[in-house]
Amino acid sequence: MSCESYDWKAYALGEMARPERREAEAHAAICQDCREEISTVRMTLNALSTLRDEEIPRRIAFVSDKVFEPRWWQRIFNPNFAAACVIAGAILVHAFAHPAESPARVQAEIDAAVTRAVAEVEARHAAQTQQMLSVYDDRIEQMYKTTTGLVRQ
Amino acid sequence: MIFREVEDRDLIAKARRGDVEGYNLLVSRWEKRVFNYLLRLVANREDALDLCQDVFLKAYQNLPKLDDPARFSGWLFRIAHNEAFSLLRRKRPEIRDGEMDVESQAAAAESGGRLFPLELSLAVDSALKRLSDDQREAVLLKVYQGFKFDEMAEILDCPLSTVKSRLYTALDVLRSALAPVALRGRPGR
Numbered sequence: 001m002s003c004e005s006y007d008w009k010a011y012a013l014g015e016m017a018r019p020e021r022r023e024a025e026a027h028a029a030i031c032q033d034c035r036e037e038i039s040t041v042r043m044t045l046n047a048l049s050t051l052r053d054e055e056i057p058r059r060i061a062f063v064s065d066k067v068f069e070p071r072w073w074q075r076i077f078n079p080n081f082a083a084a085c086v087i088a089g090a091i092l093v094h095a096f097a098h099p100a101e102s103p104a105r106v107q108a109e110i111d112a113a114v115t116r117a118v119a120e121v122e123a124r125h126a127a128q129t130q131q132m133l134s135v136y137d138d139r140i141e142q143m144y145k146t147t148t149g150l151v152r153q
Numbered sequence: 154m155i156f157r158e159v160e161d162r163d164l165i166a167k168a169r170r171g172d173v174e175g176y177n178l179l180v181s182r183w184e185k186r187v188f189n190y191l192l193r194l195v196a197n198r199e200d201a202l203d204l205c206q207d208v209f210l211k212a213y214q215n216l217p218k219l220d221d222p223a224r225f226s227g228w229l230f231r232i233a234h235n236e237a238f239s240l241l242r243r244k245r246p247e248i249r250d251g252e253m254d255v256e257s258q259a260a261a262a263e264s265g266g267r268l269f270p271l272e273l274s275l276a277v278d279s280a281l282k283r284l285s286d287d288q289r290e291a292v293l294l295k296v297y298q299g300f301k302f303d304e305m306a307e308i309l310d311c312p313l314s315t316v317k318s319r320l321y322t323a324l325d326v327l328r329s330a331l332a333p334v335a336l337r338g339r340p341g342r
Contacts, residue, residue, distance in 0.1 A: 009320075009321050009324055010317075013295060013296075013320075015301065015302055040328060040332070041324065041328070043328075043331075043332065044324055044327050044328045044331055044332075045296060047273055047276070047277055047327075047331045047334070048277055048292070048296050048297075048327065048331075049296070050273045050274045050277055051274050051277045051278060051281075051297075052274065053185060053186070053189045053297075054188070054189055054192060055185065056184050056185055056188040056202070056205070057198060057202055058202060059181070059184065060180050060184050060205060060206055060209055061177045061180065061181075062173050062176060062177060062180070062209075062210070062213065063173065064171075064173045080170075
C-alpha cells in the first residue's frame with residue numbers, strides 16, 4: 001500500500017481498528033515520511049492537551065419545583081410504587097382469606113386432637129389385650145381338656 | 154452491606170422519578186465538561202455559564218425522552234451543541250452550520266510562522282479561536298471530550314465523513330499555527 005492510503009490522523013486519534021493499526025505500524029517502521037507525519041500529528045495533539053479545563057464559576061443546582069415534579073398518575077405508574085401496591089394488596093387479600101385464629105381456640109383444637117389420639121391408642125391397646133386374653137383362654141381350655149383325657153385314661 | 158458505585162443510569166432513573174437531588178448529583182458530574190465545551194465554543198464565560206444552565210434544565214425536562222441511559226453523554230452534548238449554535242447564530246447570523254470560516258482559516262495558516270513562543274496553552278487557546286465554529290467543535294468533542302467519530306456524528310447530526318473532514322481540516326490549521334511554538338518549546342532548541 002502507498003503512504004497516502006494510511007490515515008495517520010485516525011491512527012493518532014485512536015480511531016483505527018487493530019488489524020488496520022498493525023498494518024499501518026508495519027508500514028511506518030519502514031517509511032520515514034509516514035513516521036514524520038505521525039510525529040507531526042502527535043505534536044499538534046500534545047500541544048492541544050496543554051490547555052486545561054477551567055473550573056465552573058458557579059455550581060449549577062436545581063431546587064424542587066412543582067412545575068417539574070411528576071403528576072400523581074406518573075407517581076402511580078412508577079414501577080417501584082406499582083410493585084409495592086401489588087405486594088401490599090396480596091398481603092391484605094391473604095389476611096382476609098385466612099384470618100388469624102385465637103390462642104384459646106387453637107389450644108382447644110390441640111386438646112381435642114390429643115384426646116382423640118389417646119382414645120385411639122387406648123382402644124388399640126384394649127383390643128390387643130382382649131385378643132391376648134382370648135388366646136390365653138383357648139389355650140387353658142385346650143390344656144384342661146388334654147389333662148382331663150389323660151386322667152380318664 | 155454491599156457498596157456499589159452510583160452510576161449515571163441510577164441518577165437518571167432517580168431524576169426521572171422527580172428526585173431533584175439525584176439530578177443535581179448528575180449535574181455535578183457533568184457540569185465542568187459541558188461548561189468547558191461551551192466556553193471554548195462561544196468564547197465567553199457568562200454566555201457559557203448561562204448556556205450550561207439552559208442545557209441542564211432542558212436535559213431535565215427531556216430526560217423521559219432519553220431512550221438509552223448509556224448514551225446520556227452524547228445526548229447531553231447534543232443539547233449543548235444545539236444551545237451553543239443557537240446563540241452563535243443569534244450573535245453572528247452570517248455563520249451557518251457546516252459553513253467554513255474561510256478568512257479565519259486562511260489567517261491561521263498564514264500566521265502560523267509568526268506566533269510568538271509564549272506559553273503553549275495560550276498559543277493553543279489563540280489557535281483554537283482561529284478555527285471556524287464547526288472545526289473548533291470537532292476538536293473539542295474529539296480531543297477534549299474523547300468522543301468517537303460515530304458518537305460525534307450523532308451529536309452533530311451530520312455524516313461521519315463530515316465529522317472527519319471538519320476535524321482533519323482543523324488539525325491541519327492547528328498544526329500550521331502550533332508547529333513553530335511546539336518546536337521552540339522542545340528541549341534543546
